[in-house]
Amino acid sequence: DAKTTQPPSMDCAEGRAANLPCNHSTISGNEYVYWYRQIHSQGPQYIIHGLKNNETNEMASLIITEDRKSSTLILPHATLRDTAVYYCIVRANTGNQFYFGTGTSLTVIP
Amino acid sequence: NAGVTQTPKFQVLKTGQSMTLQCAQDMNHEYMSWYRQDPGMGLRLIHYSVGAGITDQGEVPNGYNVSRSTTEDFPLRLLSAAPSQTSVYFCASRFDREETQYFGPGTRLLVL
Secondary structure (H helix, E strand, O other): OOOOEOOOEEEEEOOOOEEEEEEOOOOOOOEEEEEEEEOOOOOOEEEEEEOOOOEEOOOOEEEEOOOOOEEEEEEOOOOHHHOEEEEEEEEEOOOOOOOOOOOEEEEEEO | OOOEEEEOOEEEEOOOOOEEEEEEEOOOOOEEEEEEEOOOOOEEEEEEEEEOOEEEEOOOOOOEEEOOOOOOEOOEEEOOOOHHHOEEEEEEEEOOOOOOOEEOOOEEEEEO
16 A cells, blocks of 8 residues: 655644645555544544545545645634544555554644 | 444553453444554554454554454454553444444553
């Protein structure tokens, strides 16, 4: 599975959009991009995933570049409860292993 | 549904002791897995199972055993605990053909 690179930390003002980048320059054609988050020592929570098209659900939007070498998770209106560590993961849909990495620690500031 | 449950929530062991971390899910998920998380690090996969009777090693399997006798349960055994196994352990499950993993609340293990 391809490795990902994320900034270690980011801040975002409450109510503004939080844009979390992820580089995955060695991603293969059959590998999906997944995003999970972990709120203060709880178990990780699934957010969204995509292959090459942009995706949106009730939690977030996922923008994947055309060459698929990077992506951005967008939380459109960040709240204090969005403060968490966000993990970007790439994995083939036939694979069984998720490699979480160290993620981005997002702090939403009042 | 209770989702993914883990017991105990917290455990202290002495070096050399053995114990079993319990994980159960009531969602009829085929796939279950165990991760450990150390301070400042992401989650690392220990073992996983794609169905009853089938298990495989993940990224950091040494010192741990697993079995999957039923769909619901996936216990993790530490045969001889070492201080290096001090960590937070998470169990997760999902349907084989779906992408969303559901995680348990974690077990915090301290090995003295």
